[in-house]
Amino acid sequence: MKLSERIVNGLLRAFFRICFKIDRSELKNVPMEGPLLMMVNHTSNLEGPMLYEFLQPRKLHAMAKQELWENTFMAYLMETWGSIPVDRENMGRATMDACFKVLDQNHILAIAPEGTRSKDGTLQQGKGGVAFIAHKKNVPMIPVAVMGFEKTKANMKRLRRTAISIKVGKPFEIIQKGGRIDAETRQKLADEIMLHLAVLMSEEKRGYYRGKPIEFTLTQNIT
Structure with missing residues (x-):
């Protein structure tokens, strides 16, 4: 690791410890080897950096909106x-290849299946693109629900630390491997991936999936 990276990571760790009270106890449930698709709910730009920092030495790469590269410091x-820029309207071939490379290197690829931030902290409907990656590479997936970041701005105004909870579900995989999947099946798979996240959250936080039956027909837990 380069000296500049160590400095940035040290500052990042200090920022999280000063500004937040993070319950990291369930991160021990994240497998420490092998390729892994990490499905994370999205309420802030901080989920990826936080998981990157506190899962070390495990290598994690997160997908991030390409607009972040327009600012020199953020770039x-x-x-x-090692973030991967993505056009949220059109996930191109270069993005896909970068994602596949991360998994081929046995690292973690962190994805927000919702595609965009939730302003109120509840789940939005998952996007079909994430299902394409999951089906194409057929590697284990793990749901990680991060809750609390949506309260950061209000707490900072009051000079309060924000409590962040992290819930890690069981690794799961797609049942039917290989072949092609059509657009309808991709969306069904994306919704099922989101259900793995929903079960980690309270009913009021499930948003689009609130009140929907928790049924898994396209995926199964890895035993």
Whole structure:
């Protein structure tokens, strides 16, 4: 690890410890070897950096909106953390290849299946693109629900630390491997991936998936 990266990571760790009270106890449930798709709910730009920092020495690369690279400082941070720029309207071939490379290197690829931030902290419907990656590479997936970041701004105004809880579910995989999947099946798979996240959250936080039956027909837990 380069000296500049160590400095950035040290400052990042200090920032999280000063500004937040993070319950990291369930991160021990994240497998420490092998390729892994980490499905994370999205309420802030801080989920990726936090998981990157506190899962070390496990290598984690997060997908991030390409607009972050328009700012010189943010672009430096994104490159330091090995983030992958993505056009949220059109996930191109270069993005896919970068994602596949991370998994081929037996690292963690962190994805927000919702595609965009939730302003109120509740789940939005998952996007079909994440299902394409999951089906194409057929590697284990793990749901990680991060809750609390949506309260950061209000707490900072009151000079209060924000409590962050992290819930880690069981690793799971797609049942039917290989072949092609059509757009309808991709969306069903994306919704099922989101259900793995939903079960880690209270009913009021499930948003789009609130009140929907928790049924898994396309995926199964890895025993």
